[in-house]
Amino acid sequence: MQWTVHGERTIYDSPWVRLALTDVEIPGGDRFEHHVVRMPAQAAGTVVHDPDRGVLLLWRHRFTTDTWGWEVPAGRIDEGETPAQTAVRETVEETGWQPGPVRHLTTYFPHNGSSDATFHLFEAAGAEHLGPPSDPSESDRVEWVPFTVVRDEIRAGRVGDGLSLTALLWWFTFAAGTTA
Numbered sequence: 001m002q003w004t005v006h007g008e009r010t011i012y013d014s015p016w017v018r019l020a021l022t023d024v025e026i027p028g029g030d031r032f033e034h035h036v037v038r039m040p041a042q043a044a045g046t047v048v049h050d051p052d053r054g055v056l057l058l059w060r061h062r063f064t065t066d067t068w069g070w071e072v073p074a075g076r077i078d079e080g081e082t083p084a085q086t087a088v089r090e091t092v093e094e095t096g097w098q099p100g101p102v103r104h105l106t107t108y109f110p111h112n113g114s115s116d117a118t119f120h121l122f123e124a125a126g127a128e129h130l131g132p133p134s135d136p137s138e139s140d141r142v143e144w145v146p147f148t149v150v151r152d153e154i155r156a157g158r159v160g161d162g163l164s165l166t167a168l169l170w171w172f173t174f175a176a177g178t179t180a
Helices: 083-095 147-155 162-175
Strands: 004-013 018-025 031-038 043-050 054-062 067-071 074-076 097-099 102-108 119-125 127-129 141-145
Touching (some): 043 097, 043 162, 054 083, 054 147, 074 162, 083 097, 083 102, 083 119, 102 162, 119 162, 141 147, 147 162
Parallel strands (some): 043 119
Antiparallel strands (some): 004 018, 043 054, 043 074, 054 141
């Protein structure tokens, strides 16, 4: 059953996020205003893996949840940039490693009941070290984490970021093959 949208009005707007009230009607049911978070920019993230080193991850703090955890390199897609270009740029900026060619894994909507946020996930086999990250404020440290340790960290709840968790689980499930 598809809901009918009668209109939408903006409550708050910025380059990062827009909060709207959408006038919706459920088939055979009520008509009401539903809060919707609109995200002007999409995001891309990359699982960079190497058979000898593991997965390239960032250990970082997120103030919004006051938590520490492992994350894959990821970020907002800039205007005029493709998701694949963002995946490469963010990896270089956040880690100092140039990923090998990126391959699309999946695109998904992390909370589509209330937001139009869109995440594009990629993988890259290997990377070349270029130097320190150009944006060192992104993480406390950057490490190649062995595959078995990544699985243990996921199990222990130390990969709590939805984009990273989805990317890693997707990669381990469908793309890793015999690599990991």
